């Protein structure tokens with residue numbers, strides 16, 4: 001079965017539809033399964049439509065999705081832990097008549113997906129893994145986080161999400177998986193663009209010669225990242241025009257390769273250019289100055 005990894009959609013429903021049409025044409029010969037790196041919602045115009053398009057695919061096992069920080073922010077807003085800001089177009093999900101059900105579905109999403117591509121294991125996370133984690137260690141930590149997100153009692157979920165990462169290791173793991181970009185030699189991590197003495201998380205991960213590859217998103221300012229063992233697929237569709245063009249990207253690995261994460265990549269990239277400058281339009285609409293990256 002052909003795996004199709006899709007970068008951050010962020011409410012770009014039109015581009016997702018176009019991308020899936022092109023991917024279907026590319027996979028006409030056989031079965032495929034989509035893997036979405038998370039952040040289905042927010043900033044773009046169609047958060048609810050994207051959820052409605054993706055959920056049936058997940059329910060029928062035609063797609064797998066990991067939770068992104070913008071998806072989690074919806075859960076937090078629903079639980080009263082944060083107030084949506086003017087740039088948060090994903091509010092439309094909270095205002096939908098079936099909002100409770102969407103929140104329940106979102107908090108049931110995994111925070112890490114793992115499997116095998118060709119001759120190599122892989123992990124898909126929204127933002128990052130810790131440089132030292134083996135694949136079983138990642139899986140163990142992810143399952144612990146997911147269990148807490150899926151607690152039946154919303155009060156338990158609320159207190160988990162409100163916990164300080166210093167006091168609750170699972171909360172720290174959740175934040176790292178969904179938001180990390182930089183790491184330091186002493187093991188600390190940050191959500192910001194890395195500056196000396198920090199390195200990109202994947203630079204330190206790559207030094208460890210892991211036996212698995214990582215597919216991730218979350219880093220539009222970095223853009224497409226193709227390196228041995230690593231595929232970063234956030235090509236900033238929703239940030240089109242902020243200093244560069246934005247695309248929605250799909251990676252179709254060569255499923256017959258011993259190492260589909262090798263460079264040069266024998267797989268295929270399918271990209272759809274953003275139809276409009278969604279983020280600039282949004283800022284204009286709410287009366288904020290249009291920023292550059």
Ligand SMILES: [Mn+2]
Nearest residue numbers: 039068069218
């Ligand atoms: Mn993100």
